[in-house]
Amino acid sequence: MIDKTQRIVGGRLKTMLADGAYCSILDLRDAEDRNVDLLAPVPENSSTNKRKTASGEPQIPRSKFTYDATANSYTCPAGHTLPYKERQRNHRFGGRMLDQYRYQCSAAHCQSCPLASRCLAGGNARTIRRMEGEELLEAQRIKMEREDVKACYALRGQTVERSFGDAKGNRRLERFHGRGLTRVRTETGLLVLAQNLQLVDRLQRTATNPSKNKT
Numbered sequence: 095m096i097d098k099t100q101r102i103v104g105g106r107l108k109t110m111l112a113d114g115a116y117c118s119i120l121d122l123r124d125a126e127d128r129n130v131d132l133l134a135p136v137p138e139n140s141s142t143n144k145r146k147t148a149s150g151e152p153q154i155p156r157s158k159f160t161y162d163a164t165a166n167s168y169t170c171p172a173g174h175t176l177p178y179k180e181r182q183r184n185h186r187f188g189g190r191m192l193d194q195y196r197y198q199c200s201a202a203h204c205q206s207c208p209l210a211s212r213c214l215a216g217g218n219a220r221t222i223r224r225m226e227g228e229e230l231l232e233a234q235r236i237k238m239e240r241e242d243v244k245a246c247y248a249l250r251g252q253t254v255e256r257s258f259g260d261a262k263g264n265r266r267l268e269r270f271h272g273r274g275l276t277r278v279r280t281e282t283g284l285l286v287l288a289q290n291l292q293l294v295d296r297l298q299r300t301a302t303n304p305s306k307n308k309t
């Protein structure tokens with residue numbers, strides 16, 4: 095999508111605003127490789143956040159474990175080290191692969207730990223998973239907290255989201271009205287054409303009579 099857009103705008107795309115669906119590790123990597131600043135929130139993993147332990151209590155979340163890149167290990171809330179254990183290859187869209195690394199605390203520590211009832215969800219030792227390139231997500235979370243980034247991202251509501259609102263609210267496009275890619279492409283094209291014509295008309299009116307057309 096970035097490459098297509100760059101071809102259309104002659105390489106002038108520098109910053110891209112998107113929703114969380116476009117903020118995976120691979121998306122961030124692709125944007126970085128193309129020198130495009132991707133502003134999008136990192137989606138939270140809701141299933142991980144809601145995991146319960148055997149006692150039914152909410153499990154101590156992964157965010158309470160500290161990663162040490164130099165030692166390639168995690169430290170748990172009780173202060174024990176979870177060393178690297180193994181790697182698993184994961185398939186991603188488009189035939190791409192991402193490694194997932196597993197870190198595990200020793201069973202001896204976990205079994206005698208006062209936090210065990212809130213930490214272990216099965217098995218006798220806590221395991222933490224980390225994706226290859228996860229540091230990109232961590233950096234993205236920090237970036238999205240910056241005031242200048244928040245201000246820029248807020249523009250999305252005034253630009254892209256307006257088109258979606260217009261499509262749904264004014265043009266009955268809650269769903270497409272025909273089946274098949276050709277019809278969907280045609281309907282999308284007509285919608286974009288209509289919205290662009292309206293915008294051109296508004297800009298022309300504003301240029302002719304700035305005091306009457308302030309929007």
Ligand code: SF4
Nearest residue numbers: 170172204207213220
């Ligand atoms: S149960 Fe294991 S991983 Fe969890 S806090 Fe205790 S020692 Fe650390």
